[in-house]
Amino acid sequence: MATTKVRKKEEPLNLKSLTFGDLTWVNIEHPTERETEYLAQNYPFHPLDLDDCLSRIQRPKIDEYKDYLFLVFHFPVFNQEKHVTASSQVSVFIGEEYLITLHKGELKPLVKLFKECQIDEESRQENFNQGSGYLLYRIIDRLVDYCLPILNKIGNNIEDVEDNIFADEMPRAIKQISMLRRDIISFRRIIWPMRAVVGRLEPKVRRFTKIDLEVYFGDMVDHVDKIWDGLDEHKEIIEGLNDTHDSLATNRTNEVIRVLTIVATILLPITLVASTFGMNIPLGVFGVSDFSFLYVLLIMLAIVSGMLYFFRRRHWI
Secondary structure, three states, X not given: OOOOOOOOOOOOOOEEEXXXXXXXXEEEEOXXXXXXXXXXXXXXXXXXXXXXXXXXXXXXXXXXXXXXXXXXXXXXXXXXXXXXXXXXXXXXXXXXXXXXXXXXXXXXXXXXXXXXXXXXXXXXXXHHOOOHHHHHHHHHHHHHHHHHHHHHHHHHHHXXXXXXXXXXXXXXXXXXXXXXXXXXHHHHHHHHHHHHHHHOHHHXXXXXXXXXXXXXXXXXXXXXXXXXXXXXXXXXXXXXXXXXXXXXXXXXXXXXXXXXXXXXXXXXXXXXXXXXXXXXXXXXXXXXXXXXXXXXXXXXXXXXXXXXXXXXXXXXX
């Protein structure tokens, strides 16, 4: 009896393509080896570059070849589960007639721009007519601008922490300070290598555009520098708030210790008097009297009053 093999239907590639004029934009979200194999069969890309697209740990860089450029960018994304700013990688292949982006779909401006170009004729014409270099500029510019709301959010959180520090919410404030410091450190780790890549980008992509992009990329570099300066400012502020928190916590601890020390100092002689007159031996001081207990209380009161007067004169209380 003959057996027939049922061929499993091959799943479609996880990529979308958009062509306008001579330029094609291929957008790949959540790339796998299947997508990189497709790129290897249809484009003259180096195998190491394709491997870098799937690597989780890559520094931002520019690899220049005869017919194309391979670019790696990192942009911040807030992780809702871990409550920390993390980096999301975007890999880009740019040639004369194509632009290929590979990413995880976490960067909303990139996803939104591709959808706009799909459904809007004017958006396609605006972004595609000046060549692949201009399209790359539009993508990176949107992603850089996307960093500004995240930076402003950190600034607003710092203001909330400042209010909590002076509102007697010390345990909550120290936790917020620690989380903000972690966010700022992570953000700075993302932006620092990006500054060098964005600064060197314009001369590299000049051959892939029909217009002069020097002014455009200069403006984008200014935005990146603005973000870095904002992170520096936030870093100094959060360190100052941390020092302020430590000072307030130390002062409050010292105040508590001071009060407890005064109480203990006052109770020490009172305890001595009570222990002395509480011994089961005849002292012969007051003799046998109904007012002996009152006499002891008066002695204690005199000691307390004298010590409080002494502390007051010394400005300890």
